[in-house]
Amino acid sequence: MNELSASSRITYRAVMVRPGVTRRIRGLSDRALAWLFITPTIVLLLAINIFPLLWTIYLSFTNYRANRSNVPTIWLGADWYQSILTDPDIWAAMQVTAHFVIWTVVIETVLGFGLAYLIDKKFRGHGMWTTIILLPMMLSPAVVGNFWTFLYQPQIGLFNYVVAFFTGRAASSFQMLGDVTLSPWAIVIVDAWMWTPYVMLICLAGLRSIPDYIYEAAEVDRASKWRQFWSITLPMALPFIMLAVLFRGIENFKMFDMVNLLTGGGPGSTTEVASITLKRAAFESWRTGYSSAFAIILFVTVFGLANIYVKALNKVKSR
Amino acid sequence: MAEVEIVSVSKAFGKTQAVSGLSLTVGDGEFVALLGPTGAGKTTALRLIAGLEQLDSGSIRIDGRDMTAAAPADRDVAFVFQQYSLYPHLTVFENMAFALRAPTRRVAEADIRTKVQEVARLLHIETKLDNKATQLSGGQMQRVAIGRALVRSPSIYLMDEPLSSLDAKLRGELRLELKRIQVELGATILYVTHDQTEAMTMASRIGVIEGGRLMQIGTPREIYENPINAHVAARLGQPVIxxxxxxxxxxxxxxxxxxxxxxxxxxxxxxxxxxxxxxxxxxxxxxxxxxxxxxxxxxxxxxxxxxxxxxxxxxxxxxxxxxxxxxxxxxxxxx
CATH class of the missing domain: 2.40.50.140 (Nucleic acid-binding proteins)
Structure with a gap:
């Protein structure tokens, strides 16, 4: 008797709870549910991306200084923009950045595609080689910056030793990070070392996407390996190569961490890429309004260039 | 056009014997169909003749010359792939002209243009020549793939189920056209299919292949009326015997x-x-x-x-x- 009443109570409860839960779930339309899921993301994006961007735009028209927040803020109009665009130091930094971006992208693309082309030949152990080649990419830029500082060390550095071994010059006769002509190349080498694997990975995906039977058709059509490369491999992998160039270009335009650790912009300002100039203005001179204006200029530049580039990329892809 | 003769050809992939002891002669101007179920070794046989696979034993002679070890480019064969295999970034014209533009062929650009246009008319794709290969329908793509083979005058056309990815109506149309073109050009064709209708309607001889072996070869009538075994008998006839x-x-x-x-x-x-x-x-x-x-x-x-x-x-x-x-x-x- 007791048992029976217990079991009937359980049944009763189950019946009571069920409709309540169902009704609560039913009460939400699909649209409401969708909003529920994306609202946190939207709020987060607004808070950490959109608001700071708008705030930076506002600050770029003022004399605001982050270390003197009690000084009344004065509206300056486009004064900062005018002085930045006419400042020879800024143009020097832009030139350093351009040198860095162009050379790293060129070297990484050529080497990355070359490596991908070799790996794609599927020789023995190509899987292991892929993993080994990808290692630098997995390291933190801070770690890379630190240990390349050691590799570039004139007395004990491995890099200098290897160059000395092959050229016969004394290892301590040159300083990769201390020489005004060598240091711009020193940062290019490190970035190429670290990010060539990334370009290789994207190119490899492109090469793997070309079906074998296209090559077989070309083989039967008497196309030489050379002609197969120029008329099949390269055009079909081109969208992937362009994508890799886009990613690396944008990344390196914003390059800060690795260069800051290796040279800090020196010697003098020979490796002072735009983001280091920006950091100095913002957090060493505390010229918040000025650096905000510079940041906006950089942002517009990258955004504009990337947009033109994506248009070209889409054109290539739709061929 | 020429005679193609393969003698006791075998090929294994690892432990799988794809083709074993296959002997077959395709006469000049003949249309031979290899009929068999999926995995019977038909495609492998075709790829061996094209040189896209290396055979384990046996020999292949094309136009009287031993081609057993020759590279695909030197065999003077044309191959039509099942998946069209067009060069996607090239136009229809460029696709069809691709083989003719091989430096070893030394065909003048004006002759290429004439030849491509002639074949395009034959296949009813003359208005599509400037289109990108990827902007075509399946039927048109397959016509281009066939056209790319036809612009050349190879010893033999090797066709690997070229119509299998098309819908029934289009397949019927292209079947008729392919036969018409073959008769018109007097082309030698070795055609692989699992579709008995294609084999029956187009081929002058059918080779029934099963488990890598050629079971029987003969005219469609012979194969249908006088099958040597139950396997062959079950290949032809609708409904199945x-x-x-x-x-x-x-x-x-x-x-x-x-x-x-x-x-x-x-x-x-x-x-x-x-x-x-x-x-x-x-x-x-x-x-x-x-x-x-x-x-x-x-x-x-x-x-x-x-x-x-x-x-x-x-x-x-x-x-x-x-x-x-x-x-x-x-x-x-x-x-």
Whole structure:
């Protein structure tokens, strides 16, 4: 008797709870549910991306200084923009950045595609080689910056030793990070070392996407390996190569961490890429309004260039 | 155009024997179809002839010259792939001109233009020449793929199920066109298919291939009327030949274990007789009906005139009319 009443109570409860839960779930339309899921993301994006961007735009028209927040803020109009665009130091930094971006992208693309082309030949152990080649990419830029500082060390550095071994010059006769002509190349080498694997990975995906039977058709059509490369491999992998160039270009335009650790912009300002100039203005001179204006200029530049580039990329892809 | 002769060719992939001891001669101007189920080794045979795979043993002669070890480019063959295999970033014209533009061929640009336009007209794609290869429909893509082979005058055209990815209507159209073009050009074609209709309608000879071996080769009529074994018999004919124990019927020759009865071998009449069956299901196809019968627990499928008005549950009598007989191992036994 007791048992029976217990079991009937359980049944009763189950019946009571069920409709309540169902009704609560039913009460939400699909649209409401969708909003529920994306609202946190939207709020987060607004808070950490959109608001700071708008705030930076506002600050770029003022004399605001982050270390003197009690000084009344004065509206300056486009004064900062005018002085930045006419400042020879800024143009020097832009030139350093351009040198860095162009050379790293060129070297990484050529080497990355070359490596991908070799790996794609599927020789023995190509899987292991892929993993080994990808290692630098997995390291933190801070770690890379630190240990390349050691590799570039004139007395004990491995890099200098290897160059000395092959050229016969004394290892301590040159300083990769201390020489005004060598240091711009020193940062290019490190970035190429670290990010060539990334370009290789994207190119490899492109090469793997070309079906074998296209090559077989070309083989039967008497196309030489050379002609197969120029008329099949390269055009079909081109969208992937362009994508890799886009990613690396944008990344390196914003390059800060690795260069800051290796040279800090020196010697003098020979490796002072735009983001280091920006950091100095913002957090060493505390010229918040000025650096905000510079940041906006950089942002517009990258955004504009990337947009033109994506248009070209889409054109290539739709061929 | 030339004669192609392959002698006891074998090829294994790891432990799988794809082709074993295949011998076949395709005469000049002949259309030979290799018919067989998926995995029978048809495509491998074709790829061996093209040089896209290296054979383990045997020899291949094209136009009297030994090509066993030659590179695909030197064999002077044209290959039409199942997946079209067009160069996606090139136009239709460039796709078709691709082979002619090989430096070793030294064809003048004006001649290339004339030739491509001529073939394009033949295939009814002359208005598509400036389109990108990827902007075409499946049927058009396959025409371009065939056209790319036709612009050349190779020793032999090797075609690997070129129509299998098209819909039934288009397949029927292209089948007719391909045959017309073959006759017009006097082309030598080795054609791989699993579709018996394609083999029956286009080929001058059919080679039935099974498990990497060539079972039988002959004209479509020979293969259909005189199959050497039950495998070959089951490859041709719609609906598929009914293989029944010979004991079910009275008069079988000595050694016959199985009776192979196609529609034309069965005479059906209403009411019970010496051999009776029950109608299980009738599929109306319009001009004819598929009759699914139950003969002592065994399914029998045959065609019937829709006018005959058979329905499920009807009892019919079956009489054999010059059927095929096979022994216990499936080999043909003379009637």
């Amino acid at each position: 009914n293989l029944l124990p010979a004991a079910l019927f009275g008069s079988a020759p000595v050694g016959a274990a199985t009776v192979g009865a196609r529609t034309e071998h069965l005479t059906i009449a209403r009411g019970s007789g010496d051999v009776s069956a029950t109608v299980k299901r009738v599929e109306h196809l319009g001009d004819q009906s598929h009759l699914h019968l139950d003969l002592a627990g065994r399914p029998v499928v045959t065609l019937a005139d829709p006018e005959a008005g058979f329905g499920a549950g009807d009892v019919v009598s079956l009489r054999l009319n010059k059927p095929l007989f096979f022994d216990a191992n499936g080999w043909r036994v003379a009637a």
